[in-house]
Amino acid sequence: MKIYLILIILLFPPALFAQISISGRVLNQNDAKPIANASIFISNATTGSSTDAEGKFSLQNIKPGKYELVISAVGFETDTRPVNVSGTDVSLGDVRLFVKTNSLKEVVVTAKRDPNRQRNYELFKDEFLGSTPFAKDCEITNPQQLDLDYDYKTNILTASTFDALEIKNNALGYRLQYILKSFTLDFSNPANRSFSYAGSVFFKEMEGSPSQVKQWQKNRQLVYEGSQMHFLQALLNNKLDDEGFRVLRLPVNMARPTEATIISKINAFNILKDDDKKYRDSLAHWKKLYEMPRFQQKLSVFPLTANDLVRATKETGIFSLGCNLDALFITYNKYHRFPKNIPDKLSDPSNTDNTVLIFNEPEVQFDSNGSLINPDALVLDGVWLRPRIAGLLPLDYEPPKNEQLIATQKLLQSLSEKLSTYTADNVTEKAYLHLDKPYYAAGDTIYFKAYVTQGEQHLLSQMSGVLNVDLVGPNGETTRSMKLNLNDGLAWGDIAIPDSVKQGTYHLLAYTNYMRNTGSDHIFNKTVPVLNSPAAVGAIADTRHTPPTKPVNATSPARPKFDIQFFPEGGNLLVNTKAVIAVKAINSSGMGIKVKGIITDSKGKEIAGFTTGHAGLGSFTLNAEDNKVYTAMVNLPDGSSREFALPKAENKGYSIIVDNSDEKEIKITAKAGTDSPKDALLVAQAAGVVYYSSPIHANKPLTISNDKFPTGIVQYTLFSAAGEPINERLAFVKHNNNLKIGLLSQQQKYTPRQAVVIDVKAGDQSDEPVSGSFSMAVVDENKVPVNESAESTILSNLLLTSELKGYIEEPNYYFANNTTETRRELDLLMLTQGYRKFVWKQVLSGTHPANALKPQNGLQIAGYLKDLKDNPVANGKVRLMLRDKGTLILDTLADSKGYFVFDNLAFTDTVGVVLQGYKPNGGRDIKFILDNASTPVHLDHLSPDTAFTEAELAYLQTSKQFHTEQQRTGINSQVKMLKAVTVKAQKKAPELEFSQNKNGAGNADFIITSKQIENSGIRNLYLLLSSRVPFVEFTSGGEVYSRRATVGFQNDRMQMLVVLDGTAMPNSKGFNYLSQLYTDDIESVEVLNGTHLGAVYGPLAAGGVFVVTTKKAKKGVYEKYKPGTFSYRIPGFYKAREFYSPRYDAPNINKQNKDLRSTIYWNPNILTDAQGKASVSFFNADTPGNYLVIMEGIDGNGNIGRQQYRYKVE
Known part of the structure; x- marks a missing residue:
């Protein structure tokens, strides 16, 4: 909806009025008698007076300028006249008012006869008062003054008043007398209704208590910031950027005629349409032109300045605002966080910063006092459209000049700027992998798609072109490593799992070189259960939370260990302050457990109780008293009870209380200890961008609209008056504004091997179609039951787990179940997990180290x-x-x-x-x-290992049946991998034929051959040997030592010598030659651990020897070591295999083969078109059951989404 601006625009605040007066006398036009108590005021200001018994008035302290003077009295027509105030007093003489021809009594009687008056009044009030939160605090005290008329033929509501409307604005502390000259609300075009009004208004300060006055002043400041008044003042003072405004040109659509031309043509042909068909065709043509956008949607790149927008006219004190009929896209954000594009709907409540200013004429003129000369020249759309009367400030309003407040604002601005600098220098990259299913068995293949994003908006990364993907085994060894070529942040691949793989919980890692700057905690890490051991079949666990069974010492019966942690909200437990205390109960594996406990004080009195639920989380409230000790007595799952001490309550410190139970707004309350100052600063940031900052006083809540923040984790930090961070609290804001992905098949029930077509339609939160990149997996749920809550999804990863420290149990639980309970539990998670993005002290110091590792493009x-x-x-x-x-x-x-x-x-x-x-x-x-920068990362901590669930163990048998059938038919033969063996016999293996071992080929403590290396998935020889060779220490610094070697006199150790094809290769501190060799080149490795075999190589072999024979030596073409030359092989980008999906176009094709697939379909590269549509097709397997379709993806604007769909095969 658009509003046509016919109000007086507010500009310069008249700082101190000069000693100039406006005086006169008000008389009755009919009998020339004086009119007492007539109202005289300068429109849109707080300057006004009334006439005395003789009809005289005088307005004092008027600043020179051009004004509209309003003179009104009950029963008389209102007189408005321009008044020019220069350097001398102004005397108007006698002002004569005409008696009104209509009486108030007649109006009231007519109004009562209108059965729709109340409906029309509500329509009027909603538009006239506005749609800001302050509108509900505005009251029209004399609505009977309104004359309302709704024309049902044209769908237009009009309104006017006979006398001034009395409006009480309880939010801003003003009483308004508003003389409404005209009001029009046009519903003729429901898609784009228009609204205009004109009138004169007088402001009068309300009286209130000191606390009320302070709140009014604060509310006025809130209304002023980013308002039209604020903008114009910043514009004329040439401080647009300083005040937080950005103005971009929105070029006019040259293919569309001017608005005036189109309207005149439509009006003309509307009259002629009944005379001839050609006029009706012309009318349709011009209406079609009217529907064309007036402006291009492409914004100019460079912000406009005051010099680009304002010019002085020939008349002194008169200025022109314009941009060659181009519209102006105006954004206010005091943190200088400006959007790249125009919001789809400026009227949407989520648009909190943007306004479009449209010119109906080349320029709009105004004077230095803010009076518009040609007010019909402007049309508004966006934020400035909303305040209306509820957000109207008087012409003489001045922003507060409190020095302390100014200092506070400068400090908050400084905090924001430092964080912006830090964020710009440390752009966040995130990686996420979508897998075809949640768990695997020996012989399976892991199919995955990688999504790599950058920045707070999760745009597909343009920084890195290389993604590393590692599969880490249960003991932390890297079993497979590959590099993927990222194209616009996207890639996909696969990992074949050997049939001899060790059973356990594996970790699938994904990271760019740039992500390694912040350590292993910031890389993508997904636990992947891999089954193989036949012994595991009988060890069925009810849930994944059950710890694995381990051998027990008979002399010391094992007892599960439990830990109960307590987290006061906001960090500190303060004396005599009611506080929420979150509880986290975990077992020895770090998994949440359900416990029940009571809180007692020093005297043993029960104060509170709690029960933990999902992920072992719970809470209770406590009002801690001074010098009292509080204890939790907890009943544990094994039937025992234990006492845990609660944190001590302090008299000094702060805490932050966050109430986000309301989906529309958040209430923040700061609490201060009795010995701490009560004033502080609050800064709220998300993903390194400050979205809100304000002074805050202890025990006085701040209410913040949720719309100010994006979906995700918000960090609320309290700062002292000196700008030091003193406390923080995390909260999660959920807008449910993810991509809407529609999945639809032609039917809900299918037969085995029947073709399935699934149509995809993707849209944004406004249901506008989006082009995006998606991946889809289809699984047989009877074979692969999916616990949706435990899944790591694109939503839970990018919005939650990537922002928090530590292991998050069942992360998708908080997204799959949007209930009051899950929202409460998500808030408990915020209280118990650490924020991993940055530390404020590091940001404020400005000395954070530069990133040593740069993004790799290749x-x-x-x-x-x-x-x-x-x-x-x-x-x-x-x-x-x-x-x-x-x-x-x-x-x-x-x-x-x-x-x-x-x-x-x-x-x-x-x-x-x-x-x-x-x-x-x-x-x-x-x-x-x-450089070993490409070496796979080392995980400092593995996530909790858990027993396999019944569904996972059942899948092992299903998988075996599938692979047995695959082997029978020769499809997708399994990967083989043999274990390393210790050679005992003297018979020379074929792989040792070209060994140059001085002890004789095969005379070694340990041997690994090329057959045993094949398909290991490990390219680096150092990494392979570190996971296979016994009695050898591979240090994190890249050095290698034999545990059986002799230690020198000075207790120093020598690295093991590397002999490559008969040539001893030099080692040095922090380096071993093995790290330079790749397994693809290796024919055999013979390990000499002790001096009995290493002695033949002299003193350099005192630490042991690796005798390495390459395949080039086998072929007789190996180039002997030459100084200054180094040869090796290096893996390139991994080329993903295509997912095998059989076709059953003919009725009897492959009928003799059983199709026992668990992953029915995998497609990592689904692209939706401009209409948001795509379509995929595949064939069902032979097994009846419920089939689950899971689709995830992202669009070009960083919007993400996930959708599930089910159908049945019978």
Whole structure:
């Protein structure tokens, strides 16, 4: 809806009025008698008076300017006249008022006869008072003055008054006398109704208590900030940016005629339409033109300044505002967080900052006092449309000049700017993997799609082009590692699970090089149960929360360990302050448990009680007294009871109480200890962007609209007056504004092997179609039951778990069940989990270290050039040659530290690499130390390991049946992997034929051959050996030591020597040559742990020996080690395999084969078109049951969504 601006615009606040007066006398036009108690006021200001018994009046302290003077009296027509005030007093002489021809009594009688008056009055009031929260605090005390008329033919409501409306604004502390000259509400176009009004208004300050006056002043400031008045004042003072405004040009649509031309044509052809068909066709044509957008939706890039918008006219004190008929898109945000695009609907309540200013004429003129010369020239749409009378401030309103308040605002602005700087320097990348199913068995393949986003809006990342994906085993060993080529933040791949895989809880990791700056806690980490051991079949657990069974010491009976933690809301438990205390109860595996407890004081008196529920979370309230100790007596799941001490209550400190039980608004209350100052500052930020800040006083709640924040975690932080962070509280804001994904099949019931077509329709929260990228998995729920609450989804990951520290149990529980109870439990989660984004003290210091690792756009080969004494070779030359698929030669120079890098490489599969290094003088006596940045990350902590559920154990049998059938028919043969073996016999294995072991081939403590390495999924030899070789220590620093080696006299240890194809390779501190070798090149590795076999290699072998034989040595083409040359093989981008989905187009095709698939369909690359539509098709398996379709995805604006759909196969 649009509003045509016919009110007086408010501009310069008249600081101190000069000693100038306006005087005169008011008389009755009929008999020239004086009119007493007539009202005289300057329109839209608080300056006014009334006439005395002789009809005289005088307005004092008027600032020079151009005004509209309003003179009114009961029973008389209102007189309005312009008054020019210059440097001298103004005398108006006698002002004569005409008696009204209509009487109030007649109006009242007529109004009572209108049965629809109350309906019309409500329509009038809603539009006239506005739609801000303050509108409900406005009261029209004399509605009988209104003359309302609704024309049902035109659907237009009009209104006027005979005398001034009396309006009491209890929110701003003003009494208004409003003389309504005209009011029109046009419903003729329901999709775009229009509204206009005109009148004069006089403001009078209300009297109230000191606390009321203070609240009124605060509310006035809230109304002023970002208002039309604020904008115009900032504009004329050339402080748009300083005050938080951005103005962008919205270019006019040149294909559309002007508004005036279209309206005149429509009016003309409306009259002629009945005379001839051609006029009706012309009318339809011009109506079609009217529906065209007036402006292009593409905003200008550069903000406009006051010099671009305002110019002085020939008349002194008169200014023009315009932009060549282009509209102005005006945004206010004191934190300078501006949108990139125009909101779809400016009238939507979620639009809290944006207004479009439309010009019906080239310019609108106004004077220095804010009076519009041509008010019909403007049309508003957006935020400025809402305040109306409820948000109207007088012309002489001045923002507070309180020095303390100004200092506070500057401090809050400084906090916001520092966080903005930190966020800009530390853009967040997040990775999420959508898997085809939640658990797997030996021989399965994990299919996944990667979504990588950047920034607080979750836009698809344009920063990184490489994604690392690792599969980590139950003991923390990396069993598979690959690199994926990201294209606009998207990629997909697969991991084949060998049939000899170790059973347990695996971890699937996904991360970019840039994400490693913040450690392993910030990478994507999903637990993946993998089953294989036949012994596990009988060990059925009821839930995944049950800890795994472990051997028990007979002399010391095992007893489950439990931990109960208590978290006072806002961090501190304060004396004599009622507080919510969250409880988290976990078992020894870190999983939540249900317990019941009571709270007692020092005297043993029961004070409160609690029960934990989902994820072991619960809460109770406590009003702690000074010098009392509180204890929790908890009944544990094993039947025992234990006491736990509660945190001590303090007299000093702060806490934050957050009430977000209302979905529309949040109430924040600060609590201060008796020994702490009562004033503080509140800053609310989400994803590194400040969305709200304000001074806050202890025990005085602040109410904040939920619309101010995006969906996700909001961090509320209290700061002291000095700007030091003193407390924080997390809360989750949920708008339910995710993508709406519609999934529809042609029928609900199918037969085995029948073709299924699923139509997709994706839209945003406004049901507008979106183009996006999606992935879809279809599983047989009878074989793979899915616990929706336990799933890691695109919603739970990007909005919740990626923002919190620690393991989150069943994260999707809080999204799959949107109830009052789950919202309460989600709030308890906020109280018990730490925020992982940043620490305020680090932000405020401004000394946060720069990110050492930069985003990678392609594959990278990097390292250091060093001489044989381990000194860096500065400015050395490095040549790279890639072989196998043609030859690529690249050259680069090392820096002053000897560091070199070849970046933005792109190739698939594994290729041969030859590096040649030269000193600046051409010397070749140098070596390469390759950068290990591509080494898989090391997890500091594994998430809790749990027993397999009954459904997961049942799936093991289902999977075995499937793979048995696959092997029988020769489809998707399983991956084989043999265990490493210790060689006892003297017979030489074929893989050892070319070994140059000086003890004789095969004479070693431990041997691994190429057959045992095949399909391990581990490319780096160092990583492979670290997970296979016994009695050898592989340190986190990259060094390797034998636990059976002799320790030197100075208690020092020597690294194990690497002998490569008969040549001893140098090791150094923090480096071992094994890390430079890739398993694809290895024929065999012989491990010599003790001195009995290593002695033949001399003193360098005192720490043990790795005898490595390469495949090139086997072929007799291996190039012997040359100084300055280094050869190895490097894996490229992984090329994803296509999911095998059989077709049953013909009735008898593959009829002899059983189709026992559990994953029926997987498609990682579904793209919706401009209408938000897509369609997929596949064939059912042979097994009847319930089939579950899960689809996830993202659009170009960072909106995410997930949807489930079920159908039955009979």
